[in-house]
Amino acid sequence: MLVTGARGVGKTTTARQIAKSIAFFDDLATLTVFQDSPEAALAQFQEPLLIDEWQMGPEVVRAIKRTVDRDRRPGRFILTGSPDPLSRSEFQSLTGRAAIVRLNPMTVRERTSRVAHPHGSTAVSNLLNGTPPQSRPEHVPDIFGYLDIAAVGGFPECAAESSEAYSQTWCRDYLRVLLRRDLPLFGSRRSASHFRRYLSAAALHTARSPEDGSLRNAAQVNPGTHRDYRHILLDLDVTVEVPAFINEEIPALAKSPKMLFSDSGLLIAAMNKPLAQLKLSGDLYGRVIETFVLNQLRAEIEALDRPDALSHLRTHKGVHEIDAIIETDDGGIIAIEIKSANRHRPADIKHIEWLSQKLGDRFRLGLVLTTGAYISHVRSKVTDKIWAAPISLLWH
Known part of the structure; x- marks a missing residue:
């Protein structure tokens, strides 16, 4: 092994x-x-x-x-x-x-010692069974509380301290050592300063396709260098890529993966912005929350021995996008949207509604994860299978 x-x-x-x-x-x-x-x-x-x-x-x-x-x-x-x-x-x-x-970084459920028996029920295993969320979590952070949790990340050294300040110092040192010790293994001519610039640009473009050109332009690198640097980050397990959802019956589905930093603590450190400043930037903290939640889902799904069950959906030109698609054992589909707002809005379910119409009986559940405090059955004229729930449902 x-x-x-x-x-x-x-x-x-x-x-x-x-x-x-x-x-x-x-x-x-x-x-x-x-x-x-x-x-x-x-x-x-x-x-x-x-x-x-x-x-x-x-x-x-x-x-x-x-x-x-x-x-x-x-x-x-x-x-x-x-x-x-x-x-x-x-x-x-x-x-x-x-x-x-x-081996993924620790989930919040692991960090807080809420790890169930291997055959026990978890929020994600319930979702895989198509079961809607039932009970409200005991503790629900607000958006800034979630960002503090994300800043700690899942490395054991950081999880033991459970301090965002300590974790961010540790993560910045981790990235410095990575550039000094590991980058030379991929070729003596690699420029640490150029790669550091690419790393920061990649952090600011997390939860996007690495093939859309915006990352390459932001990092000021040519296509060949972009391709090399992208694979170095993957080889170092700094980033992972979530594959695109494939369905031959739905036209115009994009095939590009979604790039994520593998740990939200590393992501914030690589953004090179103080946490207090990040909390004042809605676009950036939205990407942090999405990356953080997707990593919770990804680790839980892999632990359930379903490593290929998670994907994302995007049609050409972004007409329809869904943050996470989970395929159940029997071919059913769960669609998840991740929002940093404390309540769901009508626009948050329109892509899920569209997908439910395309899939018919294969559509099992739609879920909008928010920074709000309550579970609710979302009204829809298209389907009665959409719910909204707090992000912290994933570890309670």
């Missing part, structure tokens, strides 16, 4: 909970043993064996391939680390022999 995710997200700490032995490749003595005789070294450890920072000794991957081919028992090896371009090609030799698991 290869556990992927951003640096500092808790890959090693999590994997240690199921490993019986550990080999740390950032320890030179251990690394030397594996470089000298990788297969013999593997045999010295109890399984499951966790190999941390495996990319520092990529030759061990070939040894694991040979070992696994001889003994196909699952769960023998766990690899954690941050693959660079050179080691990634080595890992490809394990295709068909290894599972890849992405």
Whole structure:
């Protein structure tokens, strides 16, 4: 198993909970043993064996391939680390022999210790069943409270402190180290200052398509550099991309993904604006709220073993847009709009209504998530399946 995710997200700490032995490749003595005789070294450890920072000794991957081919028992090896371009090609030799698991930053539900039993019911699992929201959350923040929660983010170091000021300092330092230590792995000619400018522009364009040209123009880079930088951010797990919703019966659907920062704390730090200033900019904090909520949904859906269930919808020229589309096990569709306002407005449901007409019986539920305090059944002349609810429903 290869556990992927951003640096500092808790890959090693999590994997240690199921490993019986550990080999740390950032320890030179251990690394030397594996470089000298990788297969013999593997045999010295109890399984499951966790190999941390495996990319520092990529030759061990070939040894694991040979070992696994001889003994196909699952769960023998766990690899954690941050693959660079050179080691990634080595890992490809394990295709068909290894599972890849992405570890996301912690959700608010995890941070506040409201994690249910694996078979228990959660707000997102209820949505996947087409169940409308039922009970109002005990605590509902206002817009500025949500922004404070988003500023903390989901990295364990920040979640433990639960302080937006501490988290923002940590995230800014994290990005500086990333530029100094990891960017050179993608080519010695990469300019840290140019990439930093691109990073800030990407933060200001989160929750948009990376292919619409506005990000490239804002970052002042040519198409080739934009393409390279976009994939570096993905490789570093700083950003993720939500695929476009596909339905052959609906014409003019755009196929471009939506780019998101993988953590809202990192996003705010990359915007390079004080939190107090961000709270006075409706357009910017709207993007932060959308990114924050989509990451809560994305992590919950992946934890339910439905990594391909989340998408976004946009028709050409943006005539119709829906922030999140979730496909249920039986092919039903849940449509979600995310709003930073404290109440829903008639215009907030028009795209959901349009989609319900297009899908017919496949449409199971429409949901408008707001910074308001109440759950309500939204009046519509088109469908009786639209509800409005507080964002905090996702973790209560």
